[in-house]
Amino acid sequence: MAVDEQGSAPNAAGQVEAGTPEVPVIQAQSPPIAAKTAVPLAATALSAAIGPGHGSVDESVQAFEHPIYKTLLNVPGLSVAVASLDQLLTWGQKSALFMFPMATSCCGIEFMATAASRVDVDRMGAIVRGTPRQADVMVIAGTITVKMAPKVKRLWEQMPEPKWAVAMGSCAISGDFYRDLYPTIPGIDTVLPVDVYVPGCPPDPQSLMHGLMRLQEKIGLKRAGQWVPTEVRPETEKMTNPGVRRLIDPQRDPEVTAQQTRLALAATVDEPEGELLESGAEAVEQQLPQDLQTLLRERFEVEVFPADAAPIVARKHHLHLARTLKAMGYLNFVYVVASHWPSKDGETFEVAYAVRRTGPGTTLAQWRVQLAADEPIESLAEVWAGADWQEREQYDLVGVQFAGHPDLRRLMLSDDWQGHPLRRDYPADKACFPWR
Amino acid sequence: MATAANSPTESRYRLDQVDADADLMVLNFGPQHPSTHGVFRIKLILDGEIVIRAIPYAGYLHRGVEKLLEKLTYAQGVPIVDKNDYVSPMSNEQALVMAFEKLLKVEVPRRARYLRLIFSELQRIASHLLWLGTFALDMGGALGGGSTVFMYCFRDREGILDLFEAVTGGRFHYNTHTIGGNRHDIPLGWDKRVLAYLDMLEPRIAECESMTTNNSIFVARTQGIGLIDKDLAQGLGLSGPLLRASGVDHDLRRDAPYHAYDEVPVRVMVEQAGDCQARALVRVREMRESIRLVREALAGLPEGGINSGKIIKMPQQFKAQSGQVYAAIETPRGELGTFVIAGGGDKGTAPYRLKIRAPSLHALSALPWILPGHTISDVVVVLGSLDPIMGEVDR
Numbered sequence: 038m039a040v041d042e043q044g045s046a047p048n049a050a051g052q053v054e055a056g057t058p059e060v061p062v063i064q065a066q067s068p069p070i071a072a073k074t075a076v077p078l079a080a081t082a083l084s085a086a087i088g089p090g091h092g093s094v095d096e097s098v099q100a101f102e103h104p105i106y107k108t109l110l111n112v113p114g115l116s117v118a119v120a121s122l123d124q125l126l127t128w129g130q131k132s133a134l135f136m137f138p139m140a141t142s143c144c145g146i147e148f149m150a151t152a153a154s155r156v157d158v159d160r161m162g163a164i165v166r167g168t169p170r171q172a173d174v175m176v177i178a179g180t181i182t183v184k185m186a187p188k189v190k191r192l193w194e195q196m197p198e199p200k201w202a203v204a205m206g207s208c209a210i211s212g213d214f215y216r217d218l219y220p221t222i223p224g225i226d227t228v229l230p231v232d233v234y235v236p237g238c239p240p241d242p243q244s245l246m247h248g249l250m251r252l253q254e255k256i257g258l259k260r261a262g263q264w265v266p267t268e269v270r271p272e273t274e275k276m277t278n279p280g281v282r283r284l285i286d287p288q289r290d291p292e293v294t295a296q297q298t299r300l301a302l303a304a305t306v307d308e309p310e311g312e313l314l315e316s317g318a319e320a321v322e323q324q325l326p327q328d329l330q331t332l333l334r335e336r337f338e339v340e341v342f343p344a345d346a347a348p349i350v351a352r353k354h355h356l357h358l359a360r361t362l363k364a365m366g367y368l369n370f371v372y373v374v375a376s377h378w379p380s381k382d383g384e385t386f387e388v389a390y391a392v393r394r395t396g397p398g399t400t401l402a403q404w405r406v407q408l409a410a411d412e413p414i415e416s417l418a419e420v421w422a423g424a425d426w427q428e429r430e431q432y433d434l435v436g437v438q439f440a441g442h443p444d445l446r447r448l449m450l451s452d453d454w455q456g457h458p459l460r461r462d463y464p465a466d467k468a469c470f471p472w473r
Numbered sequence: 474m475a476t477a478a479n480s481p482t483e484s485r486y487r488l489d490q491v492d493a494d495a496d497l498m499v500l501n502f503g504p505q506h507p508s509t510h511g512v513f514r515i516k517l518i519l520d521g522e523i524v525i526r527a528i529p530y531a532g533y534l535h536r537g538v539e540k541l542l543e544k545l546t547y548a549q550g551v552p553i554v555d556k557n558d559y560v561s562p563m564s565n566e567q568a569l570v571m572a573f574e575k576l577l578k579v580e581v582p583r584r585a586r587y588l589r590l591i592f593s594e595l596q597r598i599a600s601h602l603l604w605l606g607t608f609a610l611d612m613g614g615a616l617g618g619g620s621t622v623f624m625y626c627f628r629d630r631e632g633i634l635d636l637f638e639a640v641t642g643g644r645f646h647y648n649t650h651t652i653g654g655n656r657h658d659i660p661l662g663w664d665k666r667v668l669a670y671l672d673m674l675e676p677r678i679a680e681c682e683s684m685t686t687n688n689s690i691f692v693a694r695t696q697g698i699g700l701i702d703k704d705l706a707q708g709l710g711l712s713g714p715l716l717r718a719s720g721v722d723h724d725l726r727r728d729a730p731y732h733a734y735d736e737v738p739v740r741v742m743v744e745q746a747g748d749c750q751a752r753a754l755v756r757v758r759e760m761r762e763s764i765r766l767v768r769e770a771l772a773g774l775p776e777g778g779i780n781s782g783k784i785i786k787m788p789q790q791f792k793a794q795s796g797q798v799y800a801a802i803e804t805p806r807g808e809l810g811t812f813v814i815a816g817g818g819d820k821g822t823a824p825y826r827l828k829i830r831a832p833s834l835h836a837l838s839a840l841p842w843i844l845p846g847h848t849i850s851d852v853v854v855v856l857g858s859l860d861p862i863m864g865e866v867d868r
Contacts, residue, residue, distance in 0.1 A: 139505065141511060142511070142863065145511070146559055153606075153627035153628070154624040154631075155631045185534070214541065215536045219537055238646060239645055345798075346796060369712070371799075371808070372799070374814075376814055395722075397727065401799070421710065422842070423710030423711075423838060426835070448531055449531065449535035458537065
């Protein structure tokens, strides 16, 4: 479809150059210079630069600005034909909605159900495309997080014009109950312009179909020359335009460097490891008491066994205990939980571990280690491979340092995140740049 | 940056054949890709078509659920966790309320325990059906257009959603479990509907089997792919079908019975191979086993109340000043546990710290170990066979 539509231009708020944080984001309220400019291509570019211009677009320009229309309209007697052709195009456009599922969470499953056998949205001509380059409609189904929003923005920009967006479900509309939390954004319309909102948690397939039918109506109106403004909630309009610089900042998502490639190759070399563990484990196995409580009392100097919690083990025994347990057959790694305990005298941390002996009559071995502030704890990633990601998660969210961890990076949040959100002094509704 | 220590280094992955001067390519898979089952990203380092190294990145759906649950009272937490593993919300609720019941020392009536078992097993069927459909879709054209299986599975899954809707009013997120029991009893005639549905479903599973696990193309694409041996599976903390497919005979329903599993015993499905085919076989057999369990539980469904009475009307009464508990159940994906430290909120009305131990997170942590040596087309198969749900991975 060769027809450009300036009406869909508000998406282009993301055209500010990457890596230049000093350049201020141009606001939507800039003067409507673009509207009066005659050359269509220039108009598109300009309006892309100034971002959404709600209610400030000249209808005569926004309707059909493709050069071929002007030429055709100037031919005597052809205007009727052009109008009919346009109706045909409108019909085609709204009856063949190619949907790109920007499915992140629960709504994505309902989106799949909509496309599947019972509801079968195919019969409306709406089919699912896996790539944005072949799609007309982006259905944002699910929670969008601060980490994901730049990706959504980029995918939106990859979609060819004309394009529409449907926000499916309360998370995409407003953030739902995650709205005030640190990692989520308060609605996808802070990132890209939304045409139809489909409420629900999640909306059932019928609701999504209804939303798509509303979108068809909207497309019909727009192509008939009637201006349909993009709906923007008042609260969203008041928000600062999302930090576009941040969204497309290459620093946030560094590519693989030559150094990393070299390391990737180095990883293929065998390294001897765990010799101490295996030989030591054989030796202790014979004489170990199988009862966990006796073991902890005799070998690891544990005196207190609280009734409602796991016993506390001294930090110096932690790694040895882990190896002993593994030798005793506790092979399955279960959890690491770090917790933060601030007080008047400072702060302490507590890390709880659990491992499991599988099979009939399974037993769970749990223990805790208490740490002073900034005191690291020995990582168990070399004993149980599963501790790797679990410890990364706890490092990320609570900020406990794991000594000897092979790859201590953030797991959940982006690398440039400030602070550790699961600490008690981290507010649950902390204002999150750039959205709040 | 990852170092060698967290990576598989064994020559069975054909890595010794890699030329040191090889022209490596980096392929970014995700975070938006139809086959990543959500938003998940793997950085693949390739030599030609062979994956040399895979570096997964999670967290694109990290929503701060654990922080949110610290803010809310115990009773308010249930509808929140529905959204974690959104393919089996019932299991999420059960894992949470079971931890709270253990912490607050609340008894659950026998009928409620039976109902929980029935919901949990129906949910397992629904979840495995969704997995089978999407797994066939991942294989794509190899199965003669995998979308046939996808359509069949979704058709059958709708039946279970209808059954749940009849009980709870919710099609997708139910909010039906409370501390001390269930919120909704089953309506009149619901058990007959369930039995009729199960009678219909059984031959349909056989039909899906004939298109997948009994299909030679399916076998060719899954056999020997994505091997996880017993030791690795245990060390990574895998659970559920992944662990059982690697030859470990372990199922919390049998080994640490909860609900009414001590009265309705479970036959555990174990496969030895540890590849994608074994994982598929375990899941398909579990569906049949779940059908048997639901039938048996419905036959033995006791009369009586479904919750612990008046306390349910006063949810703010739930208070605990101290204590740490861990409760786990066997969801379709494995051991879903909740670790709670009491004493948060206003005088102990909320958890101080709550951690959800998600089986999918452990499953995905296997990727750097098993992907090297496979071709790109196998990456999708391996990822699908792990059945990760991103809502649960990232929470």
